Amino acid sequence: MTAPTILPRPDNPLIVQADRSLLLHTVRTRVDASGQVARDENGAPLTEEHPRYAEARDALSQFAELEKSPDYLHSYRLTPISIWNAAALGMTADDVERQLHELTCVPIPPNVLVEIRGWFQRYGLLRIERRDPDADGGSFELVSSDPDALADALGHRTVRDLVRVDDSGRAFLDELGRGPLKQALIRVGYPVEDLGGYREGDAYPIELRDERRAGGAFALRDYQRSAAEAFYQGGAVSGGSGVVVLPCGAGKTVVALGAMSLVREKTLILTSNTVAVRQWKSEILDKTTLDESEVGEYTGETKEVAPVTITTYQMLTWRRSKTGDFEHFEIFGRENWGLVVYDEVHLLPAPIFRVTAELQARRRLGLTATLVREDGREDEVFCLIGPKRAEVPWRVLERQGFIAPARCIELRIPLPIEHKRAYEGADARRKFRIASENPRKLDVAAALIEKHRGDRILVIGQYLDQLKEFERRLGLPLITGKTPNADRERLYADFRAGREPVLIVSKVGNFAIDLPDANVAIQISGTFGSRQEEAQRLGRVLRPKDDGGGAAFYALVSHGTKDQEFAQKRQLFLTEQGYSYEIVEIPAGDGPVDLGGLA
Numbered sequence: 001m002t003a004p005t006i007l008p009r010p011d012n013p014l015i016v017q018a019d020r021s022l023l024l025h026t027v028r029t030r031v032d033a034s035g036q037v038a039r040d041e042n043g044a045p046l047t048e049e050h051p052r053y054a055e056a057r058d059a060l061s062q063f064a065e066l067e068k069s070p071d072y073l074h075s076y077r078l079t080p081i082s083i084w085n086a087a088a089l090g091m092t093a094d095d096v097e098r099q100l101h102e103l104t105c106v107p108i109p110p111n112v113l114v115e116i117r118g119w120f121q122r123y124g125l126l127r128i129e130r131r132d133p134d135a136d137g138g139s140f141e142l143v144s145s146d147p148d149a150l151a152d153a154l155g156h157r158t159v160r161d162l163v164r165v166d167d168s169g170r171a172f173l174d175e176l177g178r179g180p181l182k183q184a185l186i187r188v189g190y191p192v193e194d195l196g197g198y199r200e201g202d203a204y205p206i207e208l209r210d211e212r213r214a215g216g217a218f219a220l221r222d223y224q225r226s227a228a229e230a231f232y233q234g235g236a237v238s239g240g241s242g243v244v245v246l247p248c249g250a251g252k253t254v255v256a257l258g259a260m261s262l263v264r265e266k267t268l269i270l271t272s273n274t275v276a277v278r279q280w281k282s283e284i285l286d287k288t289t290l291d292e293s294e295v296g297e298y299t300g301e302t303k304e305v306a307p308v309t310i311t312t313y314q315m316l317t318w319r320r321s322k323t324g325d326f327e328h329f330e331i332f333g334r335e336n337w338g339l340v341v342y343d344e345v346h347l348l349p350a351p352i353f354r355v356t357a358e359l360q361a362r363r364r365l366g367l368t369a370t371l372v373r374e375d376g377r378e379d380e381v382f383c384l385i386g387p388k389r390a391e392v393p394w395r396v397l398e399r400q401g402f403i404a405p406a407r408c409i410e411l412r413i414p415l416p417i418e419h420k421r422a423y424e425g426a427d428a429r430r431k432f433r434i435a436s437e438n439p440r441k442l443d444v445a446a447a448l449i450e451k452h453r454g455d456r457i458l459v460i461g462q463y464l465d466q467l468k469e470f471e472r473r474l475g476l477p478l479i480t481g482k483t484p485n486a487d488r489e490r491l492y493a494d495f496r497a498g499r500e501p502v503l504i505v506s507k508v509g510n511f512a513i514d515l516p517d518a519n520v521a522i523q524i525s526g527t528f529g530s531r532q533e534e535a536q537r538l539g540r541v542l543r544p545k546d547d548g549g550g551a552a553f554y555a556l557v558s559h560g561t562k563d564q565e566f567a568q569k570r571q572l573f574l575t576e577q578g579y580s581y582e583i584v585e586i587p588a589g590d591g592p593v594d595l596g597g598l599a
Contacts, residue, residue, distance in 0.1 A: 006098070006101035006102055008101070008104050008105055008106055008107055009105060010105050011028075011105065012052065012102075012103055012104055012105040013025040013026075013028075013050045013052050013053055013056050013103065013105070014056055014060075014100070014103040014104045014105065015104065015105060015106055016100055016104050016106075016108045016109065016112055017109065017112075018109040018111055018112065020077055020078040020079075020112055020115065021067075021075055021076070021077050021078075022060065022064055022075065022076040022077065022078065023073055023074075023075055023076075024053065024056055024057065024060065024073070024074045024075075024076065025050050025053070025072065025073060026049065026050060026053050026072055026073065026074060027047040027048060027049055027050055027053075027072050028047065028048060028050045028051075029045050029046070029047055030045070030046040030047060030048045047072075052103065054578065055103075056103045057074075057576065057578060058393060058395075058578070059099045059103065060076050061393065061576050061577070062086055062089070062091065063078070063082055063083055063085075063086035063091060063096050064076040064077060064078050064079075064082050065077050065078075065079055065082050066572050066573070066575060066576040067572070068572070069568070069571065069572055069575040069576075074575065078112070078115070078116065080119050080122075080189065080191075081378050081379055081382055083096070083116060083119040083120060083123075084119065084122075084123050084191045084382065084387065085371070085382070085387055085388040087119075087120055087123040087124075087387075088123070088242070088387030088388055088389065089388060089389075089390075089391070092120065093116055093117045093120040093121075096116055096120075097113055097116065097117075122149075122189060122190055122191065123191050123193075124191070124192075124193040125144055125145075125146060125149050125190065126142060126143070126144045126149060126150065126153060126185060126190050126192045126193070127142070127143050127144065127192065127193045127194075127195050128140050128141070128142055128143075128173075128178055128181070128182075128192055128193070128194045128195060128196045129141055129143055129195050129196060130195070130196045130197055131172070139174060139175060140172065140173050140174065140175065140177070140178060140196050141170060141171060141172050141173075142163055142171040142172075142173065142181065142192070149190070150169075150171070151169075153185060153188065153190050154169075154171060156184070156188045158184045158187065158188070159181070159184045159185060159188060162177055162180050162181045162184055163177070163181065175196075175199075175360070175361050176358055178194060178196060178357075178360035178361070179356065179357025179358060179359070179360045179384055180357055182194065182357075182360070182383040182384065183357065183380065183383055183384065185383075186379050186382065186383045187379070191382065191383065191387075192383070194241070194360065196360070196361070197361075198240055198338075198361055198362060198363050199336075199361040199362065200265070200338065201263075201265035201266050201267075201336050201337050201338020201339065201362070201363075202265060202266045202307075202335065202336045202338065203264060203265055203338075204264060204265055204266050204267075204307045204308075204338075205264060205289075206257075206260045206261050206263075206264055206265075206267070206288060206289075206290065206308070207261055207288060207289045208220075208257060208258070208261050208287060208288055208289075209286075209287050209288055209289060210289070220254060220255075220258050221251065221254075221402065223246075223250075223390075223392050223397070223402075224251050224254050224255045224258060225258060226390060227244045227246070227255045227258075227389070227390035227392075228244075228255050228256075228258030228259045228261075228262060229258075229262070230242075230244075230389045230390040231244060231255075231259050231365055231389045231390065232259055232262040232263065240263075240363040240364075241363060241364045241365075241385065241386030242364075242365070242366070242385070242386030242387050242388065242389035243345055243365075243366035243367070243368060243371065243381065243385055243386060243387070243388050243389060244365065244366070244367055244368075244389055244390045244391075245368055245369070245370070245371060245388060245390070245391040245392075246367075246369065246390075246391070246392055246397075247369050247392075247394040247397060247403055247535075247539055247542060247577075248369050248403075248535075248536065248538075248539020248540065248542055248543075249402075249403045249404070249516075249539060249542040249543040249544070250392070250397050250402055250403055250542075251402075252343075252367040252368075252369075253279075253280065253283050253343075253367075254283075254287065255367065255390075256269070256341050256343075256365060256367060257283070257284065257287055257288060259339065259341075259365050260288075260308070260339060260341075261288070263338055263339045263363055264338075265337070265338020265339055265363075266307045266308070266335050266336060266337050266338055266339075267307070267308045267309075267337065267338065267339045267340075267341060268309050268311070268331070268332070268335070268337045268339070268340045268341070269308070269309070269310040269311070269340075269341040269343065270311060270312070270313055270316065270340070270341065270342050270343060270352070271310065271311075271312055271313070271343035271344065272312065272313060272343065272344045272347055273312055273314070273508065274299050274300070274301070274312060274485050275485060275488055275489065275492075275508075276312070276343065276344075277297050277299055277310045277311065277312060278297075278485075278489070279514050280310045280343070281295050281297060281310060284308060290307075290308060293306065294306055294307050294308060295307075295308045295309075295310070296308070296309040296310070297309075297310055297311075298310065298311035298315065298328075298331060299311065299312060299315055300315065301485070305331065305334055305335060307335075309331070309335070311328075311331060313347065313348070313349050313352060315328055316328050316329060316331065316351075316352065316355075317349050317351045317352065326351060326355075329355055332355055332358075332359065337362055338362070338363060339362070339363045339364075339365065340356075340359060340362050340363070340364050340365070341365045341367065342356075342364065342365065342366045342367065342385055343367050344367065344368060345366030345367060345368045345381055345385055346368045346369075346370055346371065346372060346373050346381075346532050347532075348366075348380075348381065348385075350375075350377070353377070353380050353384060356384045356385065357384055360384075364384075364385050364386060365385075366381060366385040366386065369532075369535050369536060369539055370531065370532050370535045370573050371388065372531045372532045372535075372573055373532070393577060393578070394542075394574075394577040394578065394579075395577060395578040395579075401544060401548075402544060403542040403543070403544060404519070404541065404542050404543065404544050404545055404549070404550050404551045405550040405551070406538060406541065406542060406550060406551040406552070406553055406579065407550060407551070407552050407553070407582070408538070408553045408555070408571075408574065408579050408580065408581045408582065409552070409553070409554050409555070409581065409582045409583075409584055409598065410554075410555045410557060410567060410571075410581045410582070410583050410584070411444060411554060411555070411556050411557070411584050411585075411586055411598075412557055412558075412559035412560075412564060412583065412584070412585045412586065413438055413440050413441055413444055413556060413557065413558055413559060413586045414440070414558070414559050414586070414587075414588040415434075415435065415438055415440070415558050415559070415561065416438070416439065416440060416590070419434060419438060419439070422434055423435060423561065428562065431561065431562045432528065432561075432562040432563060432566065433463070435557075435558035435561035435562055435563035435564075436462065436463060436466070436524075436525040436526075436558070436563050437463055437465070437466045437525065438556075438558040438563070439469075440586075441524050441525075441556045441558075442469065442470055442473055442474070443592075443593050444556055444586055444593050445459055445470065445474075445522050445524060445556065446473075446474060446593075447592075447593040447595055448520075448522055448554055448595070449474070449502055449522070451595060451598075452520045452552070454501075455501070455519050455520045456495065456498075456501055456502075456515070456517045456518045456519055456520065457501060457502040457503075457518070457520040457521075457522065458502075458503055458504075458505055458515070458518050458520070458521045458522070458540055458541070459476070459502065459503070459504045459505070459522045459524060460504075460505050460506075460521060460522070460523050460524070460537055460540070461504070461505075461506065461523070461524040461525045461526075462506070462507065462525040462526055462527055463525055464480060464506065466524065466525060467480065467504055467506055470504050470524070471504055474502075474504075476502050476503070476504050477491050477500055477503055477504065478503075478504040478505075478506075479491055479503060479504070479505045479506065479508060480505075480506040480508065481506060481507070481508050483508075488508075491503060492514075492515060495515055495517075495518075496515060496516075496517060498517075507527070507533075515540065515543075516543035517543075517545070518540055518541045518543070518551075519541050519545060519549060519550070519551045519552065520541060520551065520552045520553075520554075521537055521538065521540055521541045521551075521552070521553045521554065522554045522556065523537055523553070523554065523555045523556065524556050525556075525563075526555075526566070526567070526570055528566050528569075530570055531569070531570055531571075531572050531573040531574075532573070533570065534555075534570040534571060534573065534574055535573050535574060535577075537553070538551075538553045538574060538579070541553060555567055555570075555571075555581070559585065559586075584597040584598050585597060
């Protein structure tokens with residue numbers, strides 16, 4: 001079946017190109033009542049947002065990746081992973097083709113439609129199925145309804161070396177071979193569907209809190225329940241692995257609790273840092289029927305293993321030397337886990353992929369605000385943790401009141417003359433550092449803090465020297481990776497209570513800090529073009545506010561420098577989610593900062 005032909009309309013916003021890139025017009029020329037091009041007092045044509053831009057943006061986010069977002073023309077790309085994730089969510093080639101036809105202003109190159117259908121056809125074309133455990137060759141088999149596809153896959157040495165092929169051409173493998181085989185297959189263009197099922201973990205009654213517990217009943221929101229059920233899929237062999245994508249503040253932890261209550265087996269939770277471990281434990285104790293003795297912390301300070309155990313990626317990847325063993329990997333095998341939860345899965349360290357390849361018989365749930373990985377290993381997440389099982393666009397949750405509305409502003413700040421000279425003589429990497437540490441940013445940040453007096457403000461940056469200078473000049477508390485956990489938790493508590501209305505935080509502020517009252521974030525420097533970091537930092541202020549108010553996210557960049565270039569790259573993911581950045585230029589000079597351009 002093919003999608004019905006829909007003739008392109010010249011006033012549509014999209015162009016599909018033969019190289020699988022998509023160009024989306026965000027604006028169009030404004031026309032006056034007489035049908036003529038409207039112009040300003042200087043005779044320049046006036047523009048307006050294209051009336052179908054938002055519709056097109058939301059459609060493309062389901063099956064394409066945003067690459068660039070200049071003011072008037074955003075560029076996307078169709079990739080195998082973007083299409084396979086769409087397929088995992090139930091989309092078909094007809095769905096994608098229909099949406100492209102409805103949005104394009106010119107004919108779609110035929111080769112693009114052929115490639116889209118080819119990628120959809122490959123999704124699930126190969127399957128791993130369970131066989132008799134006593135069968136010769138192994139207890140799992142790589143199968144396909146298309147013999148040519150199986151032969152093509154086995155024609156790649158990287159695939160063939162991982163299976164045992166008998167005289168009839170059947171390919172067998174054992175349990176530990178499932179992960180490496182899936183990795184090898186996706187690299188040659190076959191996203192295999194693993195129907196091998198799961199080893200049952202030790203049963204454990206994990207239940208959400210009910211009315212008999214002090215504090216009353218606890219209920220998942222509809223989208224949280226749907227996400228947990230989409231992951232679990234009724235316990236079917238094709239369910240029980242995959243990634244849930246929700247914005248910060250939308251309750252990804254709660255989705256995990258819902259999944260745990262469906263699986264009802266011993267659970268291992270991996271997260272980003274010790275503070276996050278404590279927050280997970282607090283949420284579990286608050287929203288389930290488990291007590292302190294049933295929830296263990298496995299960190300550098302405490303090494304408890306319980307029916308539900310929470311540890312960090314850093315703990316598991318720690319070793320005494322670069323060539324030494326990962327001494328804490330054994331926690332994966334210490335208990336018969338029925339579920340492994342990967343919090344902030346976009347941060348998953350490479351060594352964890354290795355052990356996760358051996359965990360394909362366990363149910364695996366990934367949680368993230370964005371599937372973007374700056375190391376390009378989205379395919380590893382797709383095949384080892386699982387495909388995208390549920391996603392709700394940020395703006396949809398904002399409209400429903402589940403995350404706070406946010407205003408994003410980029411303030412462009414001139415470099416002082418002496419720093420401009422150093423900048424011009426530096427190499428590319430040094431240029432970025434000089435521009436990021438523009439001392440004028442301190443004055444602008446101080447003016448913003450004064451403007452938002454009475455709000456809860458986070459000042460977030462990349463470079464410790466810069467952050468320490470802010471700490472010294474502004475007299476504000478600073479939290480870095482070296483801040484003892486007890487001091488961090490005390491400062492976070494003071495912030496929540498309003499005793500410390502402003503905190504300066506390093507990269508530890510990017511994720512897993514629970515500060516629901518924070519409503520202003522001032523980003524003074526970032527990690528080159530990290531899209532995931534920008535999303536995480538905005539997420540720090542998106543928790544819905546008791547007064548229904550919104551959030552403000554300020555990005556301070558040095559005008560006309562590498563800092564500004566990388567800022568545009570960092571903003572890509574949020575642009576795809578429907579956020580736009582207002583641009584405010586700060587006048588040059590050493591005197592008081594003029595925020596007159598900021599309404």
